[in-house]
Amino acid sequence: MVDQHTIEAVLAGDQDAWDVVVKHFGPLVWSVVRAHGLSAADASDVVQGTWLRLVESLPGIRDPERISSWLCTTARREAALLLRRTRGEQLTAEPVEPADPVGAGHSADPVLAVLTADEGRRLWRAVESMDEPCRSLFRLMAAAPDAGVHQLAGRLGMPTGSYGPTRRRCLDRLRSLLVPQEAAS
Template structure:
């Protein structure tokens, strides 16, 4: 299951889909109450309430691809509600260090960008996929080494890479 649409559909259908959904977004949901510096027990309550809200609204999610944003907003509202209830005291939970994770909205945006990039890359032909993967993961390789690895002429590596990048850009733009 790659897309959020598939995962949400599977979650609506049964427990295995729900587990995939929780696995995909667990760290994101947990990071929100921790970013509010809630105690471990308050953060756990927010975490559980966020998933409960999703379970209650799962059949009404109209844009599964925006689920990460929905979860961040829900966890944020839950965290603010806990702060209002508990007062403005700052938890000094000595058992867990302060989170060094990036803010949840950055995580959601980054995950969305990565998902869109990998989806667009998968739509390219195999030759472009292999060439772009080599270029991304081993930029130190010479054109001769890349050509040898892919069975291409050395002179066509640069122009092929340019065409593949242009096609990747078009696919990314088409899936915005």
């Protein structure tokens, strides 16, 4: 658990407290970066930068409730930048950043929600209730994070060109499954 005491200890220079922060949020940062389809090496690079930036920015954040959304926003932005570069877009200067990515209304971020085990289980219960090919697609996507589109499509028995559109439809369907419950809450 990362609370105000943890953050104060980090700001006072306590490496053990920092390690707690890394342990707690590390999987979140990694997942956000990997979801952009980066290789393990590129993902490692982006993750490292995200933590370096947290070290530099933590004195201005302080609130443990805001750290997760700050990490998500920063990791996502760096991942998107690196993707654009690997796609061959010439970037002459990288470090253009918003003044403060914190608190920019990220309560609607699913990856933040699944930091609680309950929400993670609810998400997968929704997946398990889905028809094919969505259920298999999501299971496979989660189980084989390094598989390429060609490989995933092959395993699902669909043409490579169908994978992207199918995944999008399944994601939309999953979102619609998750929303009504929330409207009632």
